Amino acid sequence: MADSSPSGRQRLASALAAAVAIVVLVACIVVGGGAWRAWLGAAFYFASLSIGALGLMMIMRNIPGLWAREAMPALEAEALLAPVGALAFIPVLVALPAIYRWVGATQTTPFRQVWLTPELYILVTVAWFAVVFILAGLLVGRPEAPRAVSCIGLLLFAVLGTFAATHWVQSLDPDFNSSGFALYVICLQILQGLAGALVFALMGPGLPPRRGIMGGLLLTVLIMWAYFAFMPYFISWSGNVPSGAVWYLRRGVGVWSWVAWLVAATRFVPMFLLLFTTVRTGKRWLLAMSAIVLAGGVPEIAWLVLPSPPGGPSAGPAAALLFIVAVAALGVLWAALLGPAFACAAARAAQPAKHEAAA
Numbered sequence: 001m002a003d004s005s006p007s008g009r010q011r012l013a014s015a016l017a018a019a020v021a022i023v024v025l026v027a028c029i030v031v032g033g034g035a036w037r038a039w040l041g042a043a044f045y046f047a048s049l050s051i052g053a054l055g056l057m058m059i060m061r062n063i064p065g066l067w068a069r070e071a072m073p074a075l076e077a078e079a080l081l082a083p084v085g086a087l088a089f090i091p092v093l094v095a096l097p098a099i100y101r102w103v104g105a106t107q108t109t110p111f112r113q114v115w116l117t118p119e120l121y122i123l124v125t126v127a128w129f130a131v132v133f134i135l136a137g138l139l140v141g142r143p144e145a146p147r148a149v150s151c152i153g154l155l156l157f158a159v160l161g162t163f164a165a166t167h168w169v170q171s172l173d174p175d176f177n178s179s180g181f182a183l184y185v186i187c188l189q190i191l192q193g194l195a196g197a198l199v200f201a202l203m204g205p206g207l208p209p210r211r212g213i214m215g216g217l218l219l220t221v222l223i224m225w226a227y228f229a230f231m232p233y234f235i236s237w238s239g240n241v242p243s244g245a246v247w248y249l250r251r252g253v254g255v256w257s258w259v260a261w262l263v264a265a266t267r268f269v270p271m272f273l274l275l276f277t278t279v280r281t282g283k284r285w286l287l288a289m290s291a292i293v294l295a296g297g298v299p300e301i302a303w304l305v306l307p308s309p310p311g312g313p314s315a316g317p318a319a320a321l322l323f324i325v326a327v328a329a330l331g332v333l334w335a336a337l338l339g340p341a342f343a344c345a346a347a348r349a350a351q352p353a354k355h356e357a358a359a
Helices: 008-031 033-062 066-079 082-094 112-114 118-139 147-168 181-203 211-239 242-250 255-273 275-279 283-305 316-358
Strands: none
Touching: 008 033, 008 283, 033 066, 033 118, 033 181, 033 275, 033 283, 066 112, 066 118, 066 147, 066 181, 066 211, 066 316, 082 316, 112 118, 118 147, 147 211, 181 275, 181 283, 211 242, 211 275, 211 283, 255 283, 275 283, 275 316, 283 316
């Protein structure tokens, strides 16, 4: 196995990235208001990589086969980096009044009086990350783990993942009601987790995966993303839901309309190209498609988080710049930690084999 210890350049890059992330946090404090949504978007992006990877891991444990064996090592490495997303969310919990306009506002219904409270937001966030940590600890590097762990984990994944998606993203506009929006966010997380795992597997240590299988899996998840992304939009317009129409209208004018087209390009172009066997099985082609999908999560999350909600502070160009810089800084840290996480997962998987050989 390749040496996973960071080199001097990697340590320097990580230190610089950490310094840049701190600068972004200070800028959010100074600018205030909508600028904090930039940090929320960056934290959500990297939390989604681990959450999505964990969700795929649990699905693969219940549906074993070649697809599971090929993708599992890289997904396990991503799942072990869940603390990165959790740490990135700590400033979000501190800055809730600046991010969400419902904090401190008088709620009009009993449900909103309970649901839209900082206490429940913090409780859901802490509980969700705690469950992610526990499931990762039980499953990573432990192929002998009972299938019941994955079954129960998927139930918690659906329930707490829905709660978290509703709080983190949908409640930015508390008047926006969509029963399918949380499923769309969960699917986005799974897509990002898979794309990140494929990029790492095709570029990282160890043998490359069977590209035909992984290309087919990426195509499948892209089709699933298209369905769940379209349904909230279709329901809002066909049902003439004013709050949903307003939510989409704010993201269909000005620069956000161009961002929406960019997001569509990073999803539908790879989806179309992956229909061809050459693209699904070619290492460079599959790496390019996975990288495009992974990068497409940046404008998509910006499109979800940065547009100003009704009555909320405007994000402006400064927030967009802070978001991009924060994603880049946290991305460097993430990339530096993936190698050690991969080695840790491999070491945990090797321990049962050593015990069996000794016995």
